[in-house]
Each structure stands twice: as C-alpha cells, then as structure tokens.
Amino acid sequence: MSRDMLSQEEIDALLRANNLVGDEEEPENNNDDTDITEFLTAFEQDALGEIGNISFGSAATALSTLLGQKVDITTPTVSIIKRSTLEDEFPRPHVAVHVEYTDGFQGINLLVIRVDDAAIIADLMMGGDGRPATTDLSEMHVSAVQEAMNQMMGSAATSMSTIFNKLVNISPPGIDIWDLSQPEGKNNIPDVDFLVKISFRLMVGEHGELIDSSIMQLLPVPFAKQMLDMLMGGASAAEPAATPEPAISAPTPSPEPAWDNLAPVAATAEAVRPPVSQQPPVQPPAMQQPGMQPPMYGQPQMDPYAQQYQMQPPPGYPPYPYPPYPYPPQYQQPPAAPPAPQHFGGLGATPQPSASVKPAQFSAFGMGSVPSIDDQNLNLLLDxxxxxxxxxxxxxxxxxDILELSAGSIIQLxxxxxxxxxxxxxxxxxxxxxxxxxxxxxxxxxxxxxxxxxxxxxxx
Missing domain, CATH: 2.30.330.10 (SpoA-like)
Structure with a gap:
C-alpha cells in the first residue's frame, strides 16, 4: 500500500504545477475582458446613459404610437465591446438598423434587436396580435421593422437636437439581418476596434407580456467621445473667449500698475507735480481731447487746471461736479516734468468717458388710469x-396620422x-x-x- 501513496514532496510538486497552470490561464481570460474605464470615465458613462435614456424615451413614444401598445425602454447599461468579439456578443441572428448622421454630428449609429422581437414588432404593425406563428422575416416584415426603426431614430434625433441645442438630422436607415458567423454580416459595422454598447430593456405590452427583451445601441468610441465633447465641452469651447484679452498698451512702455496700488501712485503723482505757476497753460480745450478725463480731486478747492476743465465741459453737459475718484488729472506734461505723472497717465490707454456719464433716468411706463371709452363713438359700432x-x-x-383617421378615432388635445x-x-x-x-x-x-x-x- 505504501507504493500507492504519494509522498509529501510529490504532493507539493503537483500543487505547484497546478498553480503554474492557473497563473498562465488567468492572464488569457483577463485579456478577453475590456475595461470600460480605459475608454470612458464614470461620469462619461453616466452622460452617455442619460443621452440614450432621453433619446430612447421619445423613441419609445413613437414606437408605442405605431404598435398601439405600451412601450417602455429603460435602464441603460454602458459597456465596451471589441469588433472582433461581436460574434460572441451576438451568437444568434439579430436585426441591425444603421443610420448615419448628416447634420450636427459625424458618425454612424447601430440599433440592434433580436430577430424574434423584430417579428413581433412587424406582426403588430401589420395588424396582428403580436404572437406570430414564425420568426422568419419576409420582405414585408423587414420593411415594417425598418419603418418602425426609422420612426424611433427620427424621434431620438429630435430629442438630441434639444439636448445639444443644435440641428441633428439622420440619413434614411438601412437594415441588415446579422448572422455574424458569415463574413457578409459585418459589412455595415464601423471599421473600428472598439464599440460603445448601450443596452436598454425593451418591454412591449401592458406588463411586458409581448416583448421583455433588450435593444442595443452601438456607437464607435470616437463618435461617443464627439458627443460627450459637444455636451460637456461647451464650457471648454468658450474658455478662449472667456480669457481676458490683453489691454491695449499705452504709448509709454511702462507697465500698468495693479489696481490695488492705484491710491499710492496717485499720491506720488500729486506730490511730484510741479507748481502750477511754473507751467504754461498748454492744455488744449476739452473738446479737442476726447480721450482725456476731467480732474479728479477729493478736495473742494481746485487748482487752475481743474478750473479749466470745470469751465469747459462738452456742449450740452452741466459743469463737472466733484469727481468721485481721488485720481490726479490726466494732462499733458511739459518736457521738464518728472516721469511719475506721465507713468500714471498711461492708465488712460483705454478711454473712460466718465465726464459724460450721468445717472440713467427712465420714464415710468405704468398704465396709470385707464382711458375712458368714448361711449358716443362706441355706440356707432355696437351693431x-x-x-x-x-x-x-x-x-x-x-x-x-391625418390620413389614418377614421370613424371612432380619438384625438388627444x-x-x-x-x-x-x-x-x-x-x-x-x-x-x-x-x-x-x-x-x-x-x-x-x-x-x-x-x-x-x-x-x-x-x-x-
């Protein structure tokens, strides 16, 4: 019996060999799984799901009108699939409708449902009870399903126009019967490596007794990114416009002081200004200097320069009152003047016509008393x-809808x-x-x- 028993060394060797095989197989299984976070963040996944939820909400309304049945399309689930693994994702034949966006976006959109679900939809559109005897789709059934998908995608495009605040149009849809085991079944699939799959739960009937399945939307990853950029990139697109433009430089090359330092600069300019008696009155009249500002002193007494501005306002304007800001006057400095006042005068690069600003006065637009009606004139019109x-x-x-109205039809107002x-x-x-x-x-x-x-x- 001792020959039939394994030693401890043999048991350990078998366990190590088993672990090595498991370690070699595990990476192969992981390589088949595509992590969606490598392509879309959690926020982008939620945004795509919400776009699909709103779009297919209106598509469900259009389909409900066509079928005369209650239709619910809910619970979007976002995932990433490889184009090379579509045969594993859709092992059974499916009906795929592809539409291309002609306005608003550049991309292709695939809508995929099971063949037996398509047969029920076609049967309901053709006046049946939604319980077809066979799931084989004739040419008439395929046309009916194509029309239903056309209405759904048209309603979804209208909703997307509202979401993105822009015109969204689609091309007439094309329909294929997918049998991905055959090479010709992949002709209208976008030639990309990865696709975004948004799966919805499709229920037709009062309690989903006719159809309780799924309907899938396939988008190329670049197209999904394009939609997300348009949805969330409005702020980023507006960022360059929101960036403050550089101010027009003043004639002097000295940099403009910060606003917090305006008061010390004003005090310095006032301190270094030469006496008035040493400066000839070389300032032209105010009408010849549209970019100049009136003197801005906080003291009641003004020097002759201030009085000159006070006495020469533009025509049609009252004399200038005491200015509200304690800035020194912006006047032309003689050559002998120090550079400090000229440096402060550089702030006038952007003209501020504060001299001509007056408080806005608006007339009251109330109805007041209602005018009385002239009874004598009104009596002439009473008949x-x-x-x-x-x-x-x-x-x-x-x-x-108008052409389909008949006796007994109900129109909801x-x-x-x-x-x-x-x-x-x-x-x-x-x-x-x-x-x-x-x-x-x-x-x-x-x-x-x-x-x-x-x-x-x-x-x-």
Missing part, C-alpha cells in the same frame, strides 16, 4: 357682428380635463370659461375676462 369661438383645445398631427376653455372673439383671446349645458345646448360660463378697454384694443 357690428363678431365671431365668438370657444376653443376646447388643439394638437398637431403629421400627414400620415393639449388641454387637461376640467381646465378652462378659451373664448376667442375674431380669433383673439378675450376670456376663459368652463363648459356648461343649457337645456339641450352647450354653453360656456365666463370665469376670467380682460377689461373693456383691452377688449376694444383687441378688436382694432
């Missing part, structure tokens, strides 16, 4: 007949039950009311109405 219309509500329909109806006179809204029954006729009880003056103005 003119007017068309009074009570509008229950409105809605919009496409030509296809934009008014809620119990909401006041509109009362129009000559197609102009003047009041609101509620519908009542008078004897055998309908009537309307006025609940809110504009004033007589406004009514007269409406009729003009």
């Amino acid at each position: 003119i007949p007017l068309q009074v219309t009570v509008e229950l509500g409105r809605t919009k329909k496409v030509i296809k 934009d008014k809620l039950a119990g909401e006041p109806v509109d009362i129009l006179v000559n197609n102009k809204l003047v009041a609101k009311g509620e519908v009542v029954v008078i004897d055998e006729n309908f009537g309307v009880r006025v609940t809110d109405i504009i004033s007589q003056w406004d009514r007269v103005q409406k009729l003009q």
Whole structure:
C-alpha cells in the first residue's frame, strides 16, 4: 500500500504545477475582458446613459404610437465591446438598423434587436396580435421593422437636437439581418476596434407580456467621445473667449500698475507735480481731447487746471461736479516734468468717458388710469357682428396620422380635463370659461375676462 501513496514532496510538486497552470490561464481570460474605464470615465458613462435614456424615451413614444401598445425602454447599461468579439456578443441572428448622421454630428449609429422581437414588432404593425406563428422575416416584415426603426431614430434625433441645442438630422436607415458567423454580416459595422454598447430593456405590452427583451445601441468610441465633447465641452469651447484679452498698451512702455496700488501712485503723482505757476497753460480745450478725463480731486478747492476743465465741459453737459475718484488729472506734461505723472497717465490707454456719464433716468411706463371709452363713438359700432369661438383645445398631427383617421378615432388635445376653455372673439383671446349645458345646448360660463378697454384694443 505504501507504493500507492504519494509522498509529501510529490504532493507539493503537483500543487505547484497546478498553480503554474492557473497563473498562465488567468492572464488569457483577463485579456478577453475590456475595461470600460480605459475608454470612458464614470461620469462619461453616466452622460452617455442619460443621452440614450432621453433619446430612447421619445423613441419609445413613437414606437408605442405605431404598435398601439405600451412601450417602455429603460435602464441603460454602458459597456465596451471589441469588433472582433461581436460574434460572441451576438451568437444568434439579430436585426441591425444603421443610420448615419448628416447634420450636427459625424458618425454612424447601430440599433440592434433580436430577430424574434423584430417579428413581433412587424406582426403588430401589420395588424396582428403580436404572437406570430414564425420568426422568419419576409420582405414585408423587414420593411415594417425598418419603418418602425426609422420612426424611433427620427424621434431620438429630435430629442438630441434639444439636448445639444443644435440641428441633428439622420440619413434614411438601412437594415441588415446579422448572422455574424458569415463574413457578409459585418459589412455595415464601423471599421473600428472598439464599440460603445448601450443596452436598454425593451418591454412591449401592458406588463411586458409581448416583448421583455433588450435593444442595443452601438456607437464607435470616437463618435461617443464627439458627443460627450459637444455636451460637456461647451464650457471648454468658450474658455478662449472667456480669457481676458490683453489691454491695449499705452504709448509709454511702462507697465500698468495693479489696481490695488492705484491710491499710492496717485499720491506720488500729486506730490511730484510741479507748481502750477511754473507751467504754461498748454492744455488744449476739452473738446479737442476726447480721450482725456476731467480732474479728479477729493478736495473742494481746485487748482487752475481743474478750473479749466470745470469751465469747459462738452456742449450740452452741466459743469463737472466733484469727481468721485481721488485720481490726479490726466494732462499733458511739459518736457521738464518728472516721469511719475506721465507713468500714471498711461492708465488712460483705454478711454473712460466718465465726464459724460450721468445717472440713467427712465420714464415710468405704468398704465396709470385707464382711458375712458368714448361711449358716443362706441355706440356707432355696437351693431357690428363678431365671431365668438370657444376653443376646447388643439394638437398637431403629421400627414400620415391625418390620413389614418377614421370613424371612432380619438384625438388627444393639449388641454387637461376640467381646465378652462378659451373664448376667442375674431380669433383673439378675450376670456376663459368652463363648459356648461343649457337645456339641450352647450354653453360656456365666463370665469376670467380682460377689461373693456383691452377688449376694444383687441378688436382694432
């Protein structure tokens, strides 16, 4: 029996060999898994899911209208798949609809559903009960599915126009029956290595009894990045415009002082300014210096330069009051003047016409008393007949919906039950009311109405 038993050394050798095999196989399995974080951050994944959620929410409404059934498209899941592993992702035949964006974006979008789900959709569109006898798709079934996908992608493009605040248009969709085991099944798949897969749960029926499956959207990674850049890159695109432009340099090459240091510079300029008696009055009149500013002193007493500005305002303006900022005057320095006042004068590179600024005064636009209506003139118009219309509500329909109307069709309006109806006179809204029954006729009880003056103005 001792020959049939393994020694401890043999057991350890077998365990080490087993661990080595496991270590060699584990990297191969990991290489098959694609980490989505290498391509999209968690925030970008959420953004793509939200874009798909909003877009396919409107697509579900369009599909529900076509099928006459309740349709829910919810729970987006974002992942990354390799183009080389599509056959493993879709082992069974699928129906794929591809559309290309013609306006707003540059890219291709694939919408993929299972063949048996496509057969149910086609059966419902052709008047069936959603339980086809076979899942084989005839040419008519394929056309019906293509039309359904066209309506869905059109509604999704409209929603994307709202999301991105730009016009988004798509090309007419093309449809393929995917059997990825065959080479011709990959003709319309984007020629990229990786695709973003956004999978939604598709439920058709009151409780999903007809279809409870998934519908998948495939996007090339660059196209998904393009959408994310447009969605979140609005701020980054506006950053260059938000960067403050360099100020126009002053004639003097000295740099402009910081705003915090303006007060010390002003004091220095005031201290080094030569006496007034030593300077000839070489300053031209104020009208010849549109870029100059009036003297800005905080003291009530002004020197002759300040009085010269005070006495010569531009035509049509009152004499200058005491300036609000304690800056020294910006005047032309004689050649013998020190450079300090000229350095401060460089701040006038961007003219500030504070001399001509006055507090804005606005007239009151209140209605005041309502003008009285001239009864004598109004009496001349009292016999003119007017068309009074009570509008229950409105809605919009496409030509296809209008052509499909028949006896028994129900049109849903934009008014809620119990909401006041509109009362129009000559197609102009003047009041609101509620519908009542008078004897055998309908009537309307006025609940809110504009004033007589406004009514007269409406009729003009």
